[in-house]
Amino acid sequence: MTDYLDAADRFEHAFTETVENFRIVPGGEVTDAPMPDAGQVQQATELMVRTIFDIFRDTRLESVADKIAWGVVYSLHKVAKDIEGQADRAARVVQELIPGQDGSEVNSLELEDAQILCQSLDETQDALACMRDHAAATYHVETGRPWSTPRASLTSSKRTASVIAAQDFLKARYQRRAQAHAPQGPIVLFSGGQVWEDHALIYDVLDRVHARIPGMILATTAQDRGCDAIAAAWAARTGCKLIAFTLNHKLGQRAGFVRNEQMLRLKPAEAIVCEGSGIQEHLAREAQQARIVTHLLRRSDQRTSGWARAMNY
Structure with a gap:
């Protein structure tokens, strides 16, 4: 309703x-x-x-x-x-x-x-x-x-x-x-892997962050599958403004890490990082080192031990 x-x-x-x-x-x-x-x-x-x-x-x-x-x-x-x-x-x-x-x-x-x-x-x-x-x-x-x-x-x-x-x-x-x-407002970073089934978990965390930061702008890593697609659907449902950071493929294997640095330069208020690849681990570590409030989400299957150790769960 x-x-x-x-x-x-x-x-x-x-x-x-x-x-x-x-x-x-x-x-x-x-x-x-x-x-x-x-x-x-x-x-x-x-x-x-x-x-x-x-x-x-x-x-x-x-x-x-x-x-x-x-x-x-x-x-x-x-x-x-x-x-x-x-x-x-x-x-x-x-x-x-x-x-x-x-x-x-x-x-x-x-x-x-x-x-x-x-x-x-x-x-x-x-x-x-x-x-x-x-x-x-x-x-x-x-x-x-x-x-x-x-x-x-x-x-x-x-x-x-x-x-x-x-x-x-x-x-x-x-x-x-x-x-x-280029909307103005508190930035919340979002990134995650392309394999993710638990829509409810991502929606719940986004809802709670949005409740604290109603004027937030969601900045995602622009993947069309998995976590980013779920976050984009949440943004469309709630009317939250979204900035999608695409990869510069000319940078080769560095592209994902350069994109992370570009997103972090936005001085985000918070970050939400879901289990994924080394790109997500890098973003989570850099956000934590910058003392950005960082929410770490992991998949609800059995393939999480490496991510859990890397992110200090």
């Missing part, structure tokens, strides 16, 4: 009109039509994904349901990214028009029209990003796996002001984008 209410709040926020006049096609007519009903959009988004699994369940097409559902989420992601690109181009037009302002009515109207277009595109992108995120969460519920985009990151950034001076608008827009891709 809590997750559903959180989603309802996000939809209400994303589907609130933030600009009085709306236009997403250059030169098109301006409209003051309202946004769609947030609750209806939330239900429709969930049904788009869930219905695919329902109609294919217990049929010979059941095995492809997840592939089709993945495509539904990706279509929302693709349109949101396309709109984001249009908004970026519109913002550049606003920037180019600012120096030419001479107080004339023609120039002022041109700048106002350009800003309306940019703000409208931002509003549209936020709404589509909210739909995409909810569709991805539904995909995760149905499959047990977090939906992942083939490239780039998922960000959404809602504006609250409806009328902003052009330069202030561009500054706020730049800061909003920067914060979406």
